[in-house]
Amino acid sequence: MSTGRAVVIGAGTAGLVAARVLAGHFEAVTVIERDTLPNTPTPRSGVPQGHHVHGLLALGAEVLECFFPGLRAELAEAGAPVWDWGEGLCAVLPKGTPPPVPMGMPIQAFSRPLLEHVLRRRVAALEPVTLRDGLAVTGLRTAGPGSVTGVRVMGAEGEDEIAADLVVDASGRSSHLPRWLAGLGLPSPRTTTVDARIGYASRTYLYPEGQSRPPWMGLLEPLRAPDFHKGCYAIQIENNTLHVTLHGAGGTPLPHGDDDFLAYAQTLRGPIAETIAVLPPASPVRRYARTVNRKTAYHRLPRWPEGLIALGDSVCTFNPAYGQGMTVAALEARLLEQMLRSKRTRTPLDEQSFQKRLARITAFSWLMATTPDRAWEQSQPTWHVKAANAFMDRLIDTVPHDPRLYTTFSRLFHMTAGPLALADPRLLSRVLIGPRPGRNPRTPTA
Numbered sequence: 001m002s003t004g005r006a007v008v009i010g011a012g013t014a015g016l017v018a019a020r021v022l023a024g025h026f027e028a029v030t031v032i033e034r035d036t037l038p039n040t041p042t043p044r045s046g047v048p049q050g051h052h053v054h055g056l057l058a059l060g061a062e063v064l065e066c067f068f069p070g071l072r073a074e075l076a077e078a079g080a081p082v083w084d085w086g087e088g089l090c091a092v093l094p095k096g097t098p099p100p101v102p103m104g105m106p107i108q109a110f111s112r113p114l115l116e117h118v119l120r121r122r123v124a125a126l127e128p129v130t131l132r133d134g135l136a137v138t139g140l141r142t143a144g145p146g147s148v149t150g151v152r153v154m155g156a157e158g159e160d161e162i163a164a165d166l167v168v169d170a171s172g173r174s175s176h177l178p179r180w181l182a183g184l185g186l187p188s189p190r191t192t193t194v195d196a197r198i199g200y201a202s203r204t205y206l207y208p209e210g211q212s213r214p215p216w217m218g219l220l221e222p223l224r225a226p227d228f229h230k231g232c233y234a235i236q237i238e239n240n241t242l243h244v245t246l247h248g249a250g251g252t253p254l255p256h257g258d259d260d261f262l263a264y265a266q267t268l269r270g271p272i273a274e275t276i277a278v279l280p281p282a283s284p285v286r287r288y289a290r291t292v293n294r295k296t297a298y299h300r301l302p303r304w305p306e307g308l309i310a311l312g313d314s315v316c317t318f319n320p321a322y323g324q325g326m327t328v329a330a331l332e333a334r335l336l337e338q339m340l341r342s343k344r345t346r347t348p349l350d351e352q353s354f355q356k357r358l359a360r361i362t363a364f365s366w367l368m369a370t371t372p373d374r375a376w377e378q379s380q381p382t383w384h385v386k387a388a389n390a391f392m393d394r395l396i397d398t399v400p401h402d403p404r405l406y407t408t409f410s411r412l413f414h415m416t417a418g419p420l421a422l423a424d425p426r427l428l429s430r431v432l433i434g435p436r437p438g439r440n441p442r443t444p445t446a
């Protein structure tokens, strides 16, 4: 039976999926968002990353489809194409581009604002949910340091308080939770950062009627320390649009406008420059540089208040180059669902144990993102970072010559397989032998 009231801080991806879960367990769920939310799929100031390419990993798509049955079809109706990762991706890797290979891994490409728009519409339609926008959470309401009983808010009508049995912090990278906990007299959680100083510059292009399209649906040219400082990610999304993000690591200067965007693209090895040179731009160039990996060890605090949990980017953010953030947020919401379903205690949820189990979810993604990033950050990487990166480099260099390895690596990237998938001795020996002569990768085309 549903009882009590929950408050979610932030209507980003993590907040919306958490609200969907809470709607099944609480009488009332209030999602509080400081932005005024648009009625259309448009970027907004509280989510500046909405201007940049957002790829949803295969696992994230599966989890979201379970929470929102028909989501894929709804996005498709809004124009978001679906394609097989192995057939539709052109991956310009340091040692070549793998030929297309069917992988049975459906991928859907859309803008972040479209996904958020569809999720928001779905969540707002749930009976227990109220979306309150234009309202910023300024602090926690408490009954002593051991218990959170709601939030303090500030909106057009001034300050107010909203009572809640459970408060969920999903306020993203700019979360004030460490400061709010300190205000409760709780110790400061340890924060770890790994910064590859990666910057993004993005814009969209339109395919005019009759304009031929590239043979790929997605183009990926990844960064790799120490030699590959520049890369890109481009995807065909809704509204006949090509969304292009150019990125640079280690503080590489990024383009600002029309001329230097194309000039930057021309310095890449793949076909992005030829592709965009003939397309009319549909947006200005937008830049973003807060891509540091950061995790806050809430799970290690000796005490944690009842009535509070935190998830999404507010706990752990990843360098977005690996496309993990939305998928991890969906997995965290799934954990919340599992824990709410199996509650055996008087309180709605064992909050501290939620944070501990959440830390296990983020651990693998953290390792995937920070191991290569440490190679940009450290002039003298430790031996285990060097060894892990040497293995991954060899694997990625072998991928263009080995369709089976390409498929396994793609499943790992999309989180539909765990690291044990690489423990297969046949795959391991292929990696250790490295690229085999005579099996030529393809030449990428625009």
Ligand SMILES: Cc1cc2nc3c(=O)[nH]c(=O)nc-3n(C[C@H](O)[C@H](O)[C@H](O)COP(=O)(O)OP(=O)(O)OC[C@H]3O[C@@H](n4cnc5c(N)ncnc54)[C@H](O)[C@@H]3O)c2cc1C
Binding pocket: 009, 010, 011, 012, 013, 014, 015, 032, 033, 034, 035, 045, 046, 047, 049, 052, 053, 054, 055, 056, 057, 135, 136, 137, 138, 170, 171, 172, 173, 174, 175, 200, 288, 290, 291, 311, 312, 313, 314, 320, 321, 322, 323, 324, 325, 326, 327, 329
């Ligand atoms: C450049 C870039 C590219 C990315 N690309 C990808 C990608 O390809 N694939 C992927 O999966 N992920 C990607 N991510 C990560 C992804 O955007 C996030 O991990 C994911 O959306 C989860 O974020 P969130 O909901 O926790 O936070 P956010 O999406 O940042 O949402 C937080 C929300 O809280 C609101 N808020 C903040 N403070 C308050 C307050 N005090 N009161 C009320 N509301 C508040 C904000 O306005 C915002 O709406 C990218 C990130 C960046 C920066």
